[in-house]
Amino acid sequence: MSRRYVGEWVxxxxxxxxxxxxxxxxxxxxxEGMLHVAFVRSDHAHAVLRGVDASAARARPGxxxxxxxxxxxxxxxxxxxxxxPPPIDGIVFNLATQVPLAKDRLRHVGEPIAMVVAxxxxxxxxxxxxxxxxxxxxxxxxxxxxxxxxxxxxxxxxLGTNLAAHVVQRHGDYEEAKSRADxxxxxxxxxxxxxxxAIENRAVAARWDGQAQELTIWDTTQAPIPIRxxxxxxxxxxxxQVRVVAPFVGGGFGPKIMMFYPEEVLxxxxxxxxxxxxxxxxxxxxxxxxxxxxxxxxxxxxxxxxRDGRILGVRDxxxxxxxxxxxxxxxxxxxxxxxxxxxxxxxxxxxxxxxxFTNRTTVTPVRGAGRQHGVxxxxxxxxxxARELGMDAAEIRRxxxxxxxxxxxxxxxxxxxxxxxxxxxxxxxxxLEKALELIRWEGFPEEKRRARxxxxxxxxxxxxxxxxxxxxxxxxxxxxxxxxxxVRVATGLGTQGxxxxxxxxxxxxxxxxxxxxxxxxxxxxxxxxNWGTGTFASRGAVVAGSxxxxxxxxxxxxxxxxxxxxxxxxxGEVELWDGHARVRAEPQRSLPYGELAMRANxxxxxxxxxxxxxxxxxxxxxxxxxxxxxxxxAVVVEVDAETAMAKFLRYVVVHxxxxxxxxxxxxxxxxxxxxHGIGNAFFEKLHYDESGQLQNASFMxxxxxxxxxxxxxxxxxxxxxxxxNPLGLKGVGEAGCIPTGAAFAQAVEDALSDLSxxxxxxxxxxNRLFExxxxxxxxxxxxxxx
Amino acid sequence: MIxxxxxxxxxxxxxxxxxxxxxxxxxxxxxxAKHLTSTGDGAYEGVIRIGVGPVTAAEWSLTVxxxxxxxPESYTMQVDSKGTLGFTRGNAKVELLDEAGSTRxxxxxxxxxxxxxxxxxxxxxxxxxxxxxxxxxxALSREMKTRLAxxxxxxxx
Numbered sequence: 001m002s003r004r005y006v007g008e009w010v011x012x013x014x015x016x017x018x019x020x021x022x023x024x025x026x027x028x029x030x031x032e033g034m035l036h037v038a039f040v041r042s043d044h045a046h047a048v049l050r051g052v053d054a055s056a057a058r059a060r061p062g063x064x065x066x067x068x069x070x071x072x073x074x075x076x077x078x079x080x081x082x083x084x085p086p087p088i089d090g091i092v093f094n095l096a097t098q099v100p101l102a103k104d105r106l107r108h109v110g111e112p113i114a115m116v117v118a119x120x121x122x123x124x125x126x127x128x129x130x131x132x133x134x135x136x137x138x139x140x141x142x143x144x145x146x147x148x149x150x151x152x153x154x155x156x157x158x159l160g161t162n163l164a165a166h167v168v169q170r171h172g173d174y175e176e177a178k179s180r181a182d183x184x185x186x187x188x189x190x191x192x193x194x195x196x197x198a199i200e201n202r203a204v205a206a207r208w209d210g211q212a213q214e215l216t217i218w219d220t221t222q223a224p225i226p227i228r229x230x231x232x233x234x235x236x237x238x239x240x241q242v243r244v245v246a247p248f249v250g251g252g253f254g255p256k257i258m259m260f261y262p263e264e265v266l267x268x269x270x271x272x273x274x275x276x277x278x279x280x281x282x283x284x285x286x287x288x289x290x291x292x293x294x295x296x297x298x299x300x301x302x303x304x305x306x307r308d309g310r311i312l313g314v315r316d317x318x319x320x321x322x323x324x325x326x327x328x329x330x331x332x333x334x335x336x337x338x339x340x341x342x343x344x345x346x347x348x349x350x351x352x353x354x355x356x357f358t359n360r361t362t363v364t365p366v367r368g369a370g371r372q373h374g375v376x377x378x379x380x381x382x383x384x385x386a387r388e389l390g391m392d393a394a395e396i397r398r399x400x401x402x403x404x405x406x407x408x409x410x411x412x413x414x415x416x417x418x419x420x421x422x423x424x425x426x427x428x429x430x431x432l433e434k435a436l437e438l439i440r441w442e443g444f445p446e447e448k449r450r451a452r453x454x455x456x457x458x459x460x461x462x463x464x465x466x467x468x469x470x471x472x473x474x475x476x477x478x479x480x481x482x483x484x485x486x487v488r489v490a491t492g493l494g495t496q497g498x499x500x501x502x503x504x505x506x507x508x509x510x511x512x513x514x515x516x517x518x519x520x521x522x523x524x525x526x527x528x529x530n531w532g533t534g535t536f537a538s539r540g541a542v543v544a545g546s547x548x549x550x551x552x553x554x555x556x557x558x559x560x561x562x563x564x565x566x567x568x569x570x571x572g573e574v575e576l577w578d579g580h581a582r583v584r585a586e587p588q589r590s591l592p593y594g595e596l597a598m599r600a601n602x603x604x605x606x607x608x609x610x611x612x613x614x615x616x617x618x619x620x621x622x623x624x625x626x627x628x629x630x631x632x633x634a635v636v637v638e639v640d641a642e643t644a645m646a647k648f649l650r651y652v653v654v655h656x657x658x659x660x661x662x663x664x665x666x667x668x669x670x671x672x673x674x675x676h677g678i679g680n681a682f683f684e685k686l687h688y689d690e691s692g693q694l695q696n697a698s699f700m701x702x703x704x705x706x707x708x709x710x711x712x713x714x715x716x717x718x719x720x721x722x723x724x725n726p727l728g729l730k731g732v733g734e735a736g737c738i739p740t741g742a743a744f745a746q747a748v749e750d751a752l753s754d755l756s757x758x759x760x761x762x763x764x765x766x767n768r769l770f771e772x773x774x775x776x777x778x779x780x781x782x783x784x785x786x
Numbered sequence: 787m788i789x790x791x792x793x794x795x796x797x798x799x800x801x802x803x804x805x806x807x808x809x810x811x812x813x814x815x816x817x818x819a820k821h822l823t824s825t826g827d828g829a830y831e832g833v834i835r836i837g838v839g840p841v842t843a844a845e846w847s848l849t850v851x852x853x854x855x856x857x858p859e860s861y862t863m864q865v866d867s868k869g870t871l872g873f874t875r876g877n878a879k880v881e882l883l884d885e886a887g888s889t890r891x892x893x894x895x896x897x898x899x900x901x902x903x904x905x906x907x908x909x910x911x912x913x914x915x916x917x918x919x920x921x922x923x924x925a926l927s928r929e930m931k932t933r934l935a936x937x938x939x940x941x942x943x
Contacts, residue, residue, distance in 0.1 A: 041901075042901075043868070043872045043873050043900045043901030043902075044873075044900055044901075045900070109900065109901065109904075109905075128870055129844075129869075129870040137875070285902060285905060285906065288905060289905065687908075689904075691898055691900070693898075693899065693900050693901075693904040693905070694904070694905050695904060695905065695908035696905070696908060697902070697904075697905025697906055698840070698905065698906045700840065700906065700909075701906070701908065701909060
């Protein structure tokens with residue numbers, strides 16, 4: 001009987017290196033003769049760039065080179081479109097991608113204008129002051145509705161419009177549904193921008209080895225293989241001449257899947273041109289201006305329901321702020337549009353969005369990737385409807401859930417992976433009941449009443465969501481048993497703290513029956529594995545994990561074959577046990593894997609024709625489409641109606657990510673996601689003024705929640721196996737943050753139920769909540785006043 | 787950001803008007819301004835030292851342009867400064883009202899701040915702008931008093 005590793009609580013293989021300071025991060029790369037980079041960036045949100053005079057900077061001692069757009073020659077090219085628009089009828093998509101250095105227009109504050117390369121970062125930063133930028137400000141485009149007016153200034157003159165995309169998706173007949181409805185509610189919702197705020201900023205280092213004719217790039221990217229392929233193409237090198245290493249990375253959260261950032265294109269080019277290693281590490285302020293951001297949508301939504309609370313149809317039309325450029329296509333707004341449907345049976349859906357260019361930093365996915373916007377709209381509509389219908393917030397969800405017989409459920413619209421939005425599996429109602437139990441829903445009115453007697457306001461919220469995860473196209477893995485008996489696993493995606501070194505090791509350890517600590521995983525080094533796409537869309541465990549499983553199964557077959565030959569028994573009589581192959585009936589006849597690995601790779605003697613040497617296999621996995629994770633969040637908050645401060649008292653997540661590989665990793669992802677979600681709900685907001693200037697570009701003013709603000713999440717797992725992959729896995733990376741804003745809004749309203757406020761915007765903040773409280777009508781009866 | 791207000795100078799309107807066109811006086815109305823020279827027809831160039839909160843004081847280039855001049859009643863003042871940490875652009879409408887020997891100045895400035903300084907100093911900018919305006923006007927008033935006193939001393943008995 002072989003040992004179980006998948007699904008077990010296994011401590012993380014990577015932690016020893018991380019906790020003892022032996023993990024390499026890009027900024028740790030220090031090479032002899034290394035040069036350092038600083039960028040001259042735009043102070044203007046929108047301007048004509050008349051000229052850049054770098055002569056004084058070039059003359060400064062210690063400065064090795066200063067590059068402007070002109071100096072790049074043919075290397076100056078707009079970046080690629082990363083995700084083409086899905087094939088939806090009538091779609092409009094206008095492409096404008098970022099450029100390495102601004103040439104004649106400045107389109108957002110922080111856009112790079114010139115690159116200074118110097119002997120030290122200090123010298124490079126000093127030289128920034130010597131570069132004279134001649135810019136003539138233009139009227140900035142910051143309001144989404146104003147941007148689409150015919151007389152609005154146009155950010156990309158070649159497009160003649162600020163419209164980046166227009167997409168309509170429909171199923172059913174919403175008008176007909178509305179005509180039958182007992183209740184129709186419409187509201188406007190705002191969801192504003194936030195930063196990903198990874199602890200490690202972006203960084204790129206590059207070394208050109210002229211003797212080996214080889215370029216090595218260390219990059220904080222989530223997609224090392226596409227970075228290698230792209231840069232090789234741009235630099236005129238063979239892919240095999242370029243090695244990209246994404247070592248340990250201190251948080252990805254989406255912006256690090258964006259490519260190619262200007263800095264990423266310029267640093268390797270400068271290293272080749274100058275023949276010396278070059279490094280740039282983003283500082284926190286640059287991160288606020290130049291690393292992609294997310295959110296910024298305005299929804300006009302309407303829901304039609306029957307008297308018993310059943311959804312007849314939903315209409316949603318929204319504007320999406322894509323920022324200055326749209327290299328990531330429509331992933332974020334399509335996610336919003338699709339995820340709005342949630343776990344519910346929505347017979348008619350009429351959905352439309354317009355993506356709009358603005359003079360703000362470019363928008364690409366950040367953890368949740370637009371899903372939270374859709375969830376917020378739907379969950380809020382249900383809350384308002386429940387109130388109108390006199391229903392319990394849990395009950396209105398319960399009656400609208402898709403049920404077991406509905407799966408697979410086709411929503412008849414397209415998802416971000418261009419596949420129909422089909423839910424593969426799910427079981428929503430038990431998750432809701434479990435969440436209600438854990439949050440103590442039934443006893444809550446009494447708890448609330450008692451707290452009120454003490455002058456405290458408590459509120460509860462419960463919301464549901466689904467999350468499309470684990471999309472294709474594919475990932476691969478190579479599994480090797482070395483002569484030491486240790487196992488090595490290599491895969492192409494990058495790792496940013498998720499625990500890949502453990503999760504993948506568990507999958508392989510179980511297939512081969514070997515101690516999980518003897519399985520070493522390497523990710524994010526293109527020399528180790530040649531193929532792959534990257535870490536995004538909560539897909540690492542699902543797609544790369546399935547590839548690891550397939551490769552391990554292939555190695556297992558080889559082990560059995562070699563063992564049968566060496567032990568001289570039929571293959572069916574060999575079993576694997578704790579790093580050994582042995583004869584089932586005579587367990588004392590046993591060979592360790594290391595010896596089998598040597599036997600499979602002999603120095604002399606014959607091997608059978610057609611046999612591959614060694615105990616090694618490579619496999620790939622590409623699902624037809626993603627797998628649908630789901631869950632319920634419930635929260636109890638305490639709100640001080642005078643200061644408008646809210647405290648999270650209890651937080652419950654009941655999550656279904658299919659089969660668990662490792663509960664400790666899943667729980668870490670969920671807890672971290674909730675922290676992110678709480679930040680987005682109540683603390684974090686990027687404040688832009690009407691001229692496109694970011695006003696809180698530092699952690700002095702941009703509030704992150706701290707350990708004091710984030711409660712320990714009480715979790716329960718449900719496992720509805722995904723039918724789309726052999727291990728039944730679904731993704732979990734984004735689950736914690738998707739419905740947090742919606743849960744919070746419901747709970748705050750409940751805590752202030754006598755003040756009849758409606759929360760239709762995220763992020764809130766104590767300030768904003770204070771304003772809402774002041775705008776609220778006076779309490780209906782005097783007895784309920786604080 | 788709008789900065790507006792009123793200030794009364796203890797001098798006749800024509801005197802105030804004349805002094806406000808003098809770069810040596812104007813430089814005193816801008817705290818941190820190191821020098822200002824006239825480049826003709828209401829235009830001035832100079833250097834100003836600006837620091838806000840966590841943003842270390844640094845030297846910025848400064849241009850001032852006075853336009854729509856209706857002596858001695860009103861003018862528009864465009865002030866631009868830029869440095870490595872960003873830029874400021876201010877457009878101020880200034881009116882001088884004659885009040886029996888003294889002059890009431892009414893001003894309304896629309897101030898834009900951009901770049902790094904906007905990103906980290908925002909919480910303080912409002913206060914800093916108001917404080918700098920107040921300091922500037924007080925300095926201007928002191929300068930006027932000094933000049934008037936000098937003029938009186940120089941005047942024949």
